[in-house]
Amino acid sequence: MERNVAEGIETGLELRSLVTKGGQLQVSLEPVPVPEPAADEVIVRIEASPINPSDLGLLLGGADMTAASVSGPQDRPVLTAPVSQAALQAMAGRLDRSMPVGNEGAGTVIKAGSSEAAQALLGKMVGMFGGAMYAQYRRIKAADCLALPAGTTAAEGASCFVNPLTALGMTETMRREGHTALVHTAAASNLGQMLNRICLKDGIGLVNIVRSPQQVELLRKAGAKHVCDSSSATFLADLTKALEATGATIAFDAVGGGNLADQILTCMERVASASAANYSRYGSTVFKQVYSYGRLNTAPTVLNRSNYGSAWSLSGWLLMPFLDKIGPADAQRLRDRVAAEIKTTFASHYTQVVSLSEMLQLDVVAAYNKRATGEKFLIAPHKA
Secondary structure (H helix, E strand, O other), rough: OOOOOOOOOOEEEEEEEEEOOOEEEEEEEEEEEOOOOOOEEEEEEEEEEEEEEEHHHHOOOOOHHOOOEEEEOOOOOEEEEEEOOOHHHHOOOHHHEEEEEEEOOEEEEEEEEOOOHHOOOOOOOOEEEOOOOOOOOEEEEHEEEOOOOOOOOHHHHHOOOOHHHHHHHHHHHHHHHHEEEEEEEEOHHHHHHHHHHHHHHHHHEEEEEOOOOOHHHHHHHHOEEEEOOOOOOOOOHHHHHHHHOOOOEEEEEOEEEOOOHHHHHHHHHHHHHHHOOOOOOOOOOOOOOEEEEEOOOEEEEEHHHHHHOOOOOEEEOOOOHHHHHHHHHHHHHHHHHHOOOOOOOOOOOOOOEEEEOOOOOHHHHHHHOOOOOOOOEEEEOOOO
């Protein structure tokens, strides 16, 4: 039940994901109380929240969505699907626990605690990161909110954390580790287009890897200088040429499975070996780094180590450990840049806007669970 702000708000709907020990996923909308904020907290009326690939693991819990079904009333549907024993073993820590979902969102601060920082946000549009964003209201610490410039809409600010800070984190990691240019896969995504704008603005060499001629054209029109199509017969030659032109020795791979990381390392080694003064059976001494930060392809990662010598690394990269590593001052510097350029460099584009109940419809689930490059869904929690 929702009353006007002056009278106070008692409850709001929140999306919850439950995986039972019996092997069933249950996703539902539940009424939850909206508590009063503590001194350093605010209450945000969430108006927009994106569906990111990083949200889907918690949301759908590794269930077999081809066997999913929906029951219950139209405004309070319940999505159910079977979960295999193998998937259950990987999720022991969340079994029989109802989990809130949604990494980030944006909305208006409608209540604020007594602290100066909280009061300063009252009535402001803010971006948030911290989970439980697929809901109508969120109590959150004022320090975890990003005040957005006047005139910014919730849709414009909804994706102000995950993609922008990930893209900035990539360029920051590149600099901190002594590289001068980088490679990015699945580069036609919202994040990829954002990274392209950052690199163009900051004068950073960027090699974009995509998987279709249409995606090549999309990035070319956006000003990208080096775009390689992995579906092309000349992909390896094109990638080698782009690496030679940029000098890129670090890559961020959203694909994960298959042999794409191997191909990147192989082509990096070709470029490094071509300029080496002497031959070595151990390969070049140029260090080549690939960071895997996604799993668009869930197959095993295939590596042929004989192709790139010994000076290389393949490892994981995640946003939150990176932000913890660089410390609060540098993390705030990145956040301030996002806020200043939210309508330009860090603009996000959405292909569909859905309500909380609509996101549990089977056809909508199938659409966003495809994780198709260039398609991004936005949830409007108060949409009827």
